[in-house]
Amino acid sequence: MSKKLTLTALLICSTMVLLSQEIEMATDMRSQGKIYVVIAVMSVIFAGIVAFLVYLERKISKLEKQLKK
Template sequence: MYTKIRKLVLLFFCWVLTVPAMAQNDTTKVEMADGLRANGKIYVVVMVLVTILAGVLLYVVRLDRKIGKLEKESK
């Protein structure tokens, strides 16, 4: 019975978190994004974000390999 209550509470919180997303209107415009897109600077922002995410991903992969190697050596 306790797990059913937990599931219901979790479902309620998930529903509460999605309500603001449903309340947004499609007619709203983001002026900053429009300005960046008009000037062509949005591509610079996207490339910077892609570069940062690629760097973080490469760092995590290298770290995982090093940790795996250390785990094999310790056994």
């Protein structure tokens, strides 16, 4: 029981230390305005994936309709 309590306390403390640190790269990118480029690229990639999935869904639906006939 004591080991579990000690381990839990250690994990909580280490998590708190990690959360209190700032991410240096993100701060630098935000100050230089590059974070918007990162967000734009991620948005384009996400939109591309969604468009591809919609395309596949339509194609699969057509194939399913053909199989039912």
